Structure formats: C-alpha cells, structure tokens
Amino acid sequence: MEMKYWKKLSHTEQDERITRALAANVDFTHSVCLGIPASRLDEQVFYSQASFLKDAPLLRTYVANPNHIGCHTFGSSEPFFAGTHELEREVIELLSVDFFKAQPGSCDGYVAAGGTEANIEAAWIYRNYFIQEHNAQHHQVAILCSSDTHYSVAKAGNLLNINVCAVPVNEQDRSISKEAVSATIADAISRDIRFFIVYCNMGTTMFGSIDAPEVYADVLRQHNVHYKMHVDAAFGGFIYPTSAPESVLNFANAEVSSITLDAHKMLQAPYGTGIFLARKGLMEYALTKEASYVHGMDMTISGSRSGANAIAIWMILFSYGPFGWLEKINKLLYRTDWMCAKLDELHVTYYRHPRMNIITIRSGYVPAALAATFGMVPDDHSSEPGWYKIVVMDHVSIDQLHDFAVQLGQSLMLQPELA
Numbered sequence: 001m002e003m004k005y006w007k008k009l010s011h012t013e014q015d016e017r018i019t020r021a022l023a024a025n026v027d028f029t030h031s032v033c034l035g036i037p038a039s040r041l042d043e044q045v046f047y048s049q050a051s052f053l054k055d056a057p058l059l060r061t062y063v064a065n066p067n068h069i070g071c072h073t074f075g076s077s078e079p080f081f082a083g084t085h086e087l088e089r090e091v092i093e094l095l096s097v098d099f100f101k102a103q104p105g106s107c108d109g110y111v112a113a114g115g116t117e118a119n120i121e122a123a124w125i126y127r128n129y130f131i132q133e134h135n136a137q138h139h140q141v142a143i144l145c146s147s148d149t150h151y152s153v154a155k156a157g158n159l160l161n162i163n164v165c166a167v168p169v170n171e172q173d174r175s176i177s178k179e180a181v182s183a184t185i186a187d188a189i190s191r192d193i194r195f196f197i198v199y200c201n202m203g204t205t206m207f208g209s210i211d212a213p214e215v216y217a218d219v220l221r222q223h224n225v226h227y228k229m230h231v232d233a234a235f236g237g238f239i240y241p242t243s244a245p246e247s248v249l250n251f252a253n254a255e256v257s258s259i260t261l262d263a264h265k266m267l268q269a270p271y272g273t274g275i276f277l278a279r280k281g282l283m284e285y286a287l288t289k290e291a292s293y294v295h296g297m298d299m300t301i302s303g304s305r306s307g308a309n310a311i312a313i314w315m316i317l318f319s320y321g322p323f324g325w326l327e328k329i330n331k332l333l334y335r336t337d338w339m340c341a342k343l344d345e346l347h348v349t350y351y352r353h354p355r356m357n358i359i360t361i362r363s364g365y366v367p368a369a370l371a372a373t374f375g376m377v378p379d380d381h382s383s384e385p386g387w388y389k390i391v392v393m394d395h396v397s398i399d400q401l402h403d404f405a406v407q408l409g410q411s412l413m414l415q416p417e418l419a
C-alpha cells in the first residue's frame with residue numbers, strides 16, 4: 001500500500017491544518033470585504049463563540065461558511081477562500097493518486113452535490129468535447145451503459161439532450177458480454193450515433209457489481225467509433241480500490257478519463273460530498289464563459305457550494321489513514337462473508353461481488369413483511385420486486401444479520417420448495 005499523500009493525522013494535527021486554512025480565508029469579522037453577497041453564518045442563530053466550537057474544526061468551518069464555487073485544481077480561484085480551497089485541492093489530488101493511480105498533478109476535480117451531479121458533469125464534458133472537437137450533433141451522441149446503471153445517468157441523457165443506450169446484463173452474474181455490447185452499438189450506429197460516453201460501474205446501486213472496461217473498449221474500437229469512458233464509483237469508490245488493489249477501473253488505465261465518487265455513502269461524510277475527478281484537459285469543456293464574476297471561471301454544475309463539505313472529506317480521510325480504512329473495509333467484508341455463508345446454508349440464491357459489501361437476494365425467498373421488518377431495499381418500488389438488497393454499512397451488525405438469517409430460515413421452513 002504505497003501512498004503518496006494518504007496518511008493518518010491526529011486530531012490536533014488536523015485541527016492545526018484546518019485552523020490555518022480558515023485563517024487564510026477572508027475574515028468577515030476583522031477585515032473589510034464589501035463585495036461578496038455572503039457572510040459567516042448568522043451570528044444571532046449560530047453563535048461563533050460557542051465553547052464547543054473550540055474542539056470542532058468542521059463546525060468552525062460551517063460557521064465561517066467558505067464558498068468553494070468553481071474548480072480549484074485549474075487556473076486561479078476566488079482569493080477570499082484560498083485557505084480551504086487548498087484542502088479541497090488536497091482531497092482531489094489524494095483521491096486521484098492514492099485511490100485511482102493517477103500520476104501526481106495529472107487530474108482536476110471538485111466536490112459536487114453528489115454522485116448525480118458528478119455523473120452529469122462527466123456527460124456534459126464529453127458531449128461538449130464531441131461537439132467542439134468532432135462537430136458532433138446532439139442526436140449522434142449517446143451514453144452507453146449497462147442496464148444496472150444508476151438512474152442519474154439517464155437524467156444526464158435527458159438534461160443534455162443525448163441518447164442513452166443500455167446494454168442488458170446477464171441475470172445471474174450481472175456482467176455485460178461483448179455480444180450484448182456489440183448488438184447495442186450496432187443498433188446505435190444504425191440510428192446515426194457515432195460518439196459514445198461509456199459509464200463503467202464500480203459498484204452498481206442494486207448489486208454492487210463491477211463492470212469490465214475492456215468489454216466496452218474492445219467492441220467500441222472494433223466499430224471504429226469515438227468514445228470516452230467515465231467510471232461511476234459513487235458507491236464503490238471508497239471500498240473497491242481498497243478491497244481490490246488489482247482493479248483496472250482507474251487512471252492507470254488509459255481508457256478511463258474521469259471518475260465519480262460519493263463520500264456521503266461509504267465514507268459516511270455529510271450529504272453534499274459527491275466528487276468528480278478527471279484527467280487534466282477535460283474540465284475546460286464544461287467552462288461557462290458567461291461566469292465572468294467568478295474568479296477563475298466556473299467549470300462545475302453547482303455554482304456556490306459549501307467548503308465545509310471538502311473539509312469533512314479531508315478530515316475523514318486523514319482520521320483513518322490507509323491502514324485504518326483497510327481495517328474498516330475488511331470488517332464490513334467480514335460481515336458480508338458471514339451473511340453469505342448463512343444464505344448458502346439456507347440454499348438461498350443471491351448475487352454478491354466477492355470484494356463488495358452488497359448482497360442482493362432473489363425476492364422469492366424473502367416474504368415482503370420480513371423485508372420490511374429488516375429495512376431491505378427492493379429493486380422496484382412500483383411493481384413486484386425481483387430482488388431485495390442488504391448493504392453492509394457500518395451500522396449493519398452481525399447481530400442484526402443473525403436475526404435476519406434466523407427469521408429467513410424460519411420462513412423458508414414454511415415454504416420447503418424454496419429451501
């Protein structure tokens with residue numbers, strides 16, 4: 001586990017770093033700052049001298065309320081919040097290099113509202129790239145993804161007025177085959193689609209399945225069409241690089257141009273901590289030239305956004321360090337293994353990627369009332385579900401999994417044809 005930037009820092013070390021960062025931001029109390037349409041949080045409501053803030057650098061950041069509008073890994077940024085922008089830059093660089101094997105200094109990125117925004121940012125960049133560099137017309141551009149892909153990708157297609165071509169997955173192992181990709185691409189080409197934005201999943205929402213990028217790349221090359229590849233690691237980005245260091249869904253793979261992560265999933269950060277990472281030279285395609293009042297211009301979807309979100313990600317990463325995180329991930333994988341062994345004993349059919357913490361069980365084995373009691377999530381809320389999932393997060397203990405296994409066993413005894 002060679003890490004360039006990622007290490008564990010004590011609470012005191014973190015506090016010192018964040019205190020310095022906040023001191024390098026504009027101080028609304030002591031300096032003159034006439035032009036910004038914002039301030040620290042309302043003093044009447046969020047009293048900035050409250051004693052508990054002394055030991056809580058994240059809360060102090062919320063009260064200081066830095067704005068991280070724009071992208072801080074590229075060109076210049078708003079000087080008012082330069083101190084905390086620096087910590088966001090550290091987060092982007094650390095994740096690009098230590099999680100996703102980029103060369104130092106080779107990636108841009110920003111903290112987005114969530115995985116949805118980061119996924120839309122990717123499609124926005126590549127659509128504009130195909131239009132500007134290859135004279136593509138909207139109807140000639142398509143998103144290419146598996147049918148297990150998160151719906152935010154369909155949202156991106158709709159917002160950006162481009163096609164979405166979904167490749168059906170294998171029902172059992174949730175994989176995409178070359179034949180299925182080839183058939184989908186051939187159909188798209190017959191509809192004059194020439195430019196593809198590929199979304200590879202590092203952890204699908206319902207199954208935690210991992211896509212093989214070479215399946216897409218091989219077939220796209222055979223068809224001699226233009227493509228760019230994005231990795232949706234919104235769910236898996238904070239587990240799979242740790243549990244599967246041999247993964248090829250990263251920047252060491254020349255096929256991969258950008259990645260979505262969500263710190264508000266596996267990293268347990270506050271909501272508003274999606275992350276978009278891209279190789280340098282791409283963010284520019286999302287530049288809004290009209291954003292002239294923003295220093296350094298805006299290449300993001302968000303506009304104004306809280307700098308406290310970047311600080312929360314920074315703190316979690318540096319609180320654990322790579323070894324603390326390895327232990328945490330392995331604890332979750334251990335619990336997942338434990339549950340899978342129980343399901344095997346009960347002869348229940350389920351899908352689980354061996355390096356992921358999602359178990360997706362065929363709905364026929366799980367009475368709806370049992371699924372509701374244990375807060376399982378179905379694949380379809382509107383009609384009869386085909387699957388129910390368990391996501392083994394920090395709060396999902398073996399005690400709870402044991403209770404579920406016992407009650408599932410009891411219900412199966414009443415339906416012996418399933419067991």
Ligand SMILES: Cc1ncc(COP(=O)(O)O)c(C=O)c1O
Binds near residue numbers: 274
């Ligand atoms: C794989 C995947 N991508 C994208 C998203 C969207 O993330 P968010 O809800 O943060 O916008 C999710 C959310 O569940 C997801 O699982």
